[in-house]
Amino acid sequence: MTLLEPYNLPFAGALALMLGVFVIQLLGFLDIDFDLDEGGDGAISAGPVDGLLTLLGLGRIPFTIWLIVFLLSFAAIGVSIQELSDSLIGAPLYPWLAALFAGAGALPVTGVLARPLGRIVPQDETTAVSTASLVGRRAVITDGVSRSGSPARARVKDIHGQPHHVMVEPHEADSEFHAGDEILLVRRDGNTFYATALAERRLSPMTK
Helix, strand or coil: CCCCCHHHHHHHHHHHHHHHHHHHHHHCCCCCCCCCCCCCCCCCCCCHHHHHHHHCCECCECHHHHHHHHHHHHHHHHHHHHHHHHHHHCCCCCHHHHHHHHHHHHHHHHHHHHHHHHCCCCCCCCCCCCHHHHCCCEEEEEECCEECCECEEEEEECCCCCEEEEEEEECCCCCEECCCCEEEEEEEECCEEEEEECCCCCCCCCCC
8 A cells, every 4th residue: 555545645645734834844934823812811711622622732832733743643543544444344445534533533642642742842832821811920021122112022931831922011101121121011902011120129238
């Protein structure tokens, strides 16, 4: 059996798509994040849907990585099903039927593989929390100068320790933040956060 046989075309297509996504991602031309928090307050919180997505591995790793793992699992399982069918009944299954079985098997397999990958693949964002929950947390300006009407990029960690990158303006109109400044996110308006400076004060040692 070869991958280019008609009964294996769904799996050959999945491999071709996987390679395309992988190459584009590798070259840095694609930056897709599967962000269930889009819109902030409408984020999915703990519940049956959130539990299902977690079980499937969505949110543990960036969506493009999840898609690559799923397509690879789908192709591998599909070809194996066709080979098994050919050895048992003397002929492969219809392509759509094999694809149905392969898709059903690839989802849990991808969820299992996403767990260890989530510990080694860096993420800028996590779907575990609502974007609005970042208000009240400390952040650090990573690049640029943040002024009123001109936000700069900042990094903030959520309650789970996962990093997010957000755009920040000063809460006070006459303030500005520079790269390396530590700030406190005090409110959010759309996709922009507003912050105040966090000046770390060190008490001088008491003299006798």
